[in-house]
């Protein structure tokens with residue numbers, strides 16, 4: 001383990017995927033707390049003090065972890081688009097599974113705790129709500145790859161943790177970046193949008209997840225025995241993509257007549273019907289925050305709407 005001179009665990013956090021949708025929010029959350037020494041890793045979109053590391057290269061992973069010696073690693077980088085995963089199993093194997101193995105092994109050698117970011121797509125969606133020890137049964141290759149990553153994380157060290165989250169939105173670099181805000185492209189253009197009104201989703205703000213992650217990391221350093229295993233975090237607003245679309249249009253007083261509900265299961269990679277996550281274990285440890293969808297989505301889309 002890495003110890004500070006006075007015997008305290010160093011507050012050094014390494015964040016993979018710090019240039020991505022969720023990773024940026026986590027990176028920002030830790031950077032604004034000067035008690036943490038924070039290193040963010042990116043790949044093709046490195047900015048500022050972030051470090052470019054290809055986490056599919058074991059030697060690069062070892063180098064950065066052995067040099068920085070984090071006490072906490074938040075592993076957010078992944079291929080998270082189900083349809084891309086179906087088409088590119090090799091890339092998915094490397095990024096979602098092999099890279100996780102390299103990170104967990106290197107973490108173990110420096111005594112770092114790993115929090116692996118996972119997904120509600122490890123569940124089949126037939127019997128919500130899912131608590132932390134519910135049995136996963138992924139329906140698509142993305143969910144399977146994330147479940148493999150989960151197993152890798154916990155098998156490398158039973159001290160490690162997982163955090164499963166549902167569909168995300170947050171501060172975006174472009175409208176299509178999040179699977180929620182991408183729906184707004186056609187709404188803004190006034191084109192017809194046929195949006196799924198079948199699968200149930202709980203769109204969750206990345207900032208809310210980052211907020212609970214920082215608290216969880218603090219808890220881990222103070223009470224390691226209380227912080228291991230599986231955690232869940234989600235909003236509790238039950239929506240379909242159709243209802244999210246209506247909410248986004250309404251937030252900017254845009255017409256909703258071109259938004260049409262599709263009552264059938266989504267095409268492409270199979271999607272679970274309702275994966276509502278129970279968050280009791282995390283709620284008992286941290287003070288959570290759940291930004292109302294209408295407020296959160298308005299704030300993140302505002303910069304893209306011409307006044």
Ligand SMILES: NC(=O)c1ccc[n+]([C@@H]2O[C@H](COP(=O)([O-])OP(=O)(O)OC[C@H]3O[C@@H](n4cnc5c(N)ncnc54)[C@H](OP(=O)(O)O)[C@@H]3O)[C@@H](O)[C@H]2O)c1
Nearest residue numbers: 017019020021022042043044045054055077078080167168
């Ligand atoms: N988005 C969602 O709705 C959602 C829902 C549930 C769970 N999750 C989980 O949340 C986590 C974060 O997802 P996200 O939406 O933030 O994904 P994202 O926006 O697609 O970001 C992916 C991140 O992975 C990095 N990356 C890709 N290839 C890499 C490589 N070879 N080496 C190092 N880094 C690499 C990217 O870096 P560059 O961009 O710099 O190349 C980027 O920072 C994932 O584990 C995902 O499974 C996401």
